[in-house]
Amino acid sequence: MPPWRYEHRVSDSLGEGMITGRVLIAKLPTHELLATHAERIHDILVHVPLIQDDAQWDCRVWMNHALAALRAEGSNLSTIPDVTDGGQAEDKLKAFGDMAQDRVLRKRPSYVSDVPHIDMRVGRK
Numbered sequence: 001m002p003p004w005r006y007e008h009r010v011s012d013s014l015g016e017g018m019i020t021g022r023v024l025i026a027k028l029p030t031h032e033l034l035a036t037h038a039e040r041i042h043d044i045l046v047h048v049p050l051i052q053d054d055a056q057w058d059c060r061v062w063m064n065h066a067l068a069a070l071r072a073e074g075s076n077l078s079t080i081p082d083v084t085d086g087g088q089a090e091d092k093l094k095a096f097g098d099m100a101q102d103r104v105l106r107k108r109p110s111y112v113s114d115v116p117h118i119d120m121r122v123g124r125k
Contacts, residue, residue, distance in 0.1 A: 004050040004062070008042050014112055021100030022117040023093065025067070025080045044069050061085070079121035089120065 013019035028037045048066045051057040064083050071080040081089040100116035109115045 003052050004059075006046055006048070006050060008046070014109065014115070017108070019109075019115055020104050021096060022112075022115050023096070024117065024119045024121060026070075026077050026121060027079070028076050040073075041070065044073060079123055081120045081122050092118075093120070 011018075045066055048062060048069050050062065064085065067080050067083055070077045071082070083089045083093065096116070096118045103116050107114075
């Protein structure tokens with residue numbers, strides 16, 4: 001199995017047919033450039049540990065740690081849900097993923113607005 005690695009790159013998930021659904025976890029202010037937000041998020045995610053050679057560790061575990069690291073930054077990222085293994089948020093995400101996958105398989109979305117979405121933000125105003 002190849003080693004886990006973090007990649008920072010632009011992708012066209014819709015065009016590549018790799019998107020199943022969209023999960024809203026935070027809203028970022030529009031008075032800052034998107035590139036500024038992307039750089040800040042990258043600076044956080046690049047420090048989330050990648051564990052090699054551990055059968056219990058997978059991309060889901062990394063995602064949970066990544067979301068926690070982003071949430072810890074506070075500010076606009078404080079609305080990111082606490083997703084833990086077997087927790088309520090994870091169950092909600094799994095159910096949404098199953099529904100979204102079924103919907104996408106029945107009718108492949110041609111626009112981002114056609115992709116199933118869910119708002120998972122917590123403590124939002």
